[in-house]
Amino acid sequence: RPDLFEAPDYYHLDDLLSEEHKLVRDAARQWVKRDVSPIIEAYAQKAEFPKQILGGLAEIGAFGPYIPEEYGGAGLDQISYGLIMQEIERGDSGVRSTASVQSSLVMYPIYTYGTEEQRKKYLPKLASGEMMGCFGLTEPNHGSNPSGMETKFKDMGDHYLLNGAKLWISNSPFADIAVVWAKNEEGRIHGLIVERGMEGFSTPETHNKWSLRASATGELIFDNVKVPKANLLPNKSGLGAPLGCLDSARYGISWGAIGAAMDCYDTALRYAKERIQFGKPIAATQLQQKKLAEMITEITKAQLLAFRLGQLKNEGKATSAQISMAKRNNVEMAITIAREARQVLGGMGITGEYSIMRHMMNLESVITYEGTHDIHLLITGADITGFPAFQ
Numbered sequence: 001r002p003d004l005f006e007a008p009d010y011y012h013l014d015d016l017l018s019e020e021h022k023l024v025r026d027a028a029r030q031w032v033k034r035d036v037s038p039i040i041e042a043y044a045q046k047a048e049f050p051k052q053i054l055g056g057l058a059e060i061g062a063f064g065p066y067i068p069e070e071y072g073g074a075g076l077d078q079i080s081y082g083l084i085m086q087e088i089e090r091g092d093s094g095v096r097s098t099a100s101v102q103s104s105l106v107m108y109p110i111y112t113y114g115t116e117e118q119r120k121k122y123l124p125k126l127a128s129g130e131m132m133g134c135f136g137l138t139e140p141n142h143g144s145n146p147s148g149m150e151t152k153f154k155d156m157g158d159h160y161l162l163n164g165a166k167l168w169i170s171n172s173p174f175a176d177i178a179v180v181w182a183k184n185e186e187g188r189i190h191g192l193i194v195e196r197g198m199e200g201f202s203t204p205e206t207h208n209k210w211s212l213r214a215s216a217t218g219e220l221i222f223d224n225v226k227v228p229k230a231n232l233l234p235n236k237s238g239l240g241a242p243l244g245c246l247d248s249a250r251y252g253i254s255w256g257a258i259g260a261a262m263d264c265y266d267t268a269l270r271y272a273k274e275r276i277q278f279g280k281p282i283a284a285t286q287l288q289q290k291k292l293a294e295m296i297t298e299i300t301k302a303q304l305l306a307f308r309l310g311q312l313k314n315e316g317k318a319t320s321a322q323i324s325m326a327k328r329n330n331v332e333m334a335i336t337i338a339r340e341a342r343q344v345l346g347g348m349g350i351t352g353e354y355s356i357m358r359h360m361m362n363l364e365s366v367i368t369y370e371g372t373h374d375i376h377l378l379i380t381g382a383d384i385t386g387f388p389a390f391q
């Protein structure tokens, strides 16, 4: 019932938003209602990314919301970025993934670590959706611990020679470029822009996913790929470079998860008011009210966390650990609400007639990618105690 959803705003967060925030949010919301929600279930069922929505994503500013307008971005602040992610994920986490990757994992590193030539060459096309990108950090043997990566490149004089493989890469099957993290001969991590069509570069799709089915996921395989020297991102190296991109994407996810939770809550609330059992709406029972009351409480807390984090980001003061806390809390909030909301719908909750089961399955990826739930807890643990417990 995509036409029906409303925005729960129990603590009047709207009063804290600027006119621009509301305009941006409403445009994204309307687009999702019109162009995403009516088709997304069918694409998820057939495990296909709906490529026809790329132009719409670009139009609502979802590709590079905070990248300056001179490079084709929308030039918005961090709260607008968050609100766009929230509205997209109200539709589907897989669609939000495509926007997150394009903005924070491809445009952000090119804008922040790239040369002026690289910015001019890639950013406007990425902003318009004419060119799509992906981000290769995770490898078959190195997920939570990317510093162990084996993908490497060698200086051959007039070019670099790249070898290795990346796994679980969102958008890889159709991306035109990949921002790839690899070690040089000294073992230092650098970012390289690899383009589709380079000899020895392939992107096989990963099948049989029960989660993020409307998002294309695949591998990146580099078999003696000759990468021009002009494709190295020169302005930052070391693990901090990819982790800096993750900070931006994780922040967007902390808002996005709220959108998925809002859609589940809204669907469950409507259903509970309409569904009659034992002669009265199930919403009139204490057990269902407990579920719904806890959902709106948790959504409200998550909204306040994300909003304050957005203010800190706008001021350039948000720490990586604060971002981890918001990503971890808000994704867990959303997955818990999806599970509870599914139960409110009884048997109907397992069908594709309603969005809840799709959100629930999607959120299993969201709670794993961009740092697992455990890793974000350990990041908080390290921050407050001073003892990193990863090793």
Ligand code: TGC
Pocket: 096, 097, 098, 100, 101, 135, 137, 138, 143, 144, 145, 146, 147, 170, 238, 239, 240, 241, 243, 244, 245, 246, 247, 249, 320, 369, 370, 371, 372, 375, 379, 388, 390
């Ligand atoms: P550690 O020694 O802590 O740090 C190494 C260097 O990195 C710096 N740093 C950061 N810089 C910026 N932002 C952050 N969040 C940072 N965290 C750390 C740090 O200061 C240090 O710099 P320097 O100059 O001293 O070298 O590194 P570690 O090896 O102990 O690892 C720490 C840990 C476990 C937190 C990190 O490896 C981690 O976050 N692991 C999780 C991996 C992950 O999140 N992968 C995501 C892959 S991309 C993805 O999932 C996309 S999904 C896309 C979608 O569809 O939406």
Ligand code: FAD
Pocket: 101, 134, 135, 136, 137, 138, 142, 143, 144, 145, 167, 168, 169, 170, 171, 211, 212, 217, 365, 368, 369, 370, 371, 372, 373, 374, 375, 389, 390, 391
């Ligand atoms: P592992 O690191 O093997 O973890 C397995 C389990 O061990 C987890 O529960 C983890 O929390 C736990 N664990 C690990 N280390 C510790 C520790 N020190 N202490 C306690 N527990 C620990 N990556 C990209 O680079 N680009 C992408 O675009 C991208 N898109 C993705 C899309 C999807 C649909 C999925 C599922 C993943 C994607 N990823 C992407 C990869 C994602 O970031 C990794 O899956 C994630 O970082 C976890 O790595 P792993 O799967 O290898 O799990």
